[in-house]
Amino acid sequence: MHWRLIPIFGLALAVAACGGDDEPIQEQQPQEQVQPPPPVAQATPAPEPEPEPEPISGPLYTVQMGAFLNPDSAVVQRDRLANLGLPAWTADQEVEGRQFRRVRIGAASTGSEARRLGEILTERYGWSIWVALVTSTGSVPDGAVEATRDLIGG
Numbered sequence: 001m002h003w004r005l006i007p008i009f010g011l012a013l014a015v016a017a018c019g020g021d022d023e024p025i026q027e028q029q030p031q032e033q034v035q036p037p038p039p040v041a042q043a044t045p046a047p048e049p050e051p052e053p054e055p056i057s058g059p060l061y062t063v064q065m066g067a068f069l070n071p072d073s074a075v076v077q078r079d080r081l082a083n084l085g086l087p088a089w090t091a092d093q094e095v096e097g098r099q100f101r102r103v104r105i106g107a108a109s110t111g112s113e114a115r116r117l118g119e120i121l122t123e124r125y126g127w128s129i130w131v132a133l134v135t136s137t138g139s140v141p142d143g144a145v146e147a148t149r150d151l152i153g154g
Contacts, residue, residue: 060107060134060145061114063121067093067100074101081105086121087147091139104132106148107140116152 065081065088068074074090081088081103091102105121108114111131118129134140 058109060109060137060140061111062104062107062132062134062140063114063118063129064132065103065105065127065129067095067102069098069100071101074103077103086151087141087144089139089141089144091134091136093135102132104134105129106151107134107144108148108152109145113148113152117148120151 066074066077068077071090071092078088078090087106089104091104093100093102106114106117108117114131118131121127121129
């Protein structure tokens with residue numbers, strides 16, 4: 001029977017150890033947590049739109065790298081030049097009944113700018129080039145004139 005008294009005795013010891021009713025237990029009131037104000041979203045300025053390329057007017061000159069009967073060969077060469085960061089493009093031209101695809105780099109509004117581009121390409125890569133007049137400005141890609149000016153530093 002004394003097994004039943006042990007839990008009661010243990011409970012009495014626990015109450016005595018806590019001090020019994022000497023001090024009233026005060027429950028802590030939950031403190032109101034002050035939330036910081038939400039961050040004010042700052043308006044991000046809209047990026048300035050890219051300037052529109054200048055419309056092509058007047059004659060243009062280019063540096064021609066080659067002309068190919070096989071159009072796929074011309075595309076491969078154009079892509080190689082573009083991978084070098086050059087503004088390369090192609091234009092089709094019929095010569096004596098045969099269709100050629102010309103590979104060209106850049107476009108310049110003056111022959112002297114095109115010659116300067118040719119000199120830079122010869123210095124950097126050792127390529128033989130020639131300056132050509134662009135007869136159809138419709139084949140010149142947008143931004144070619146600006147890219148050429150960037151290359152020649154003008």
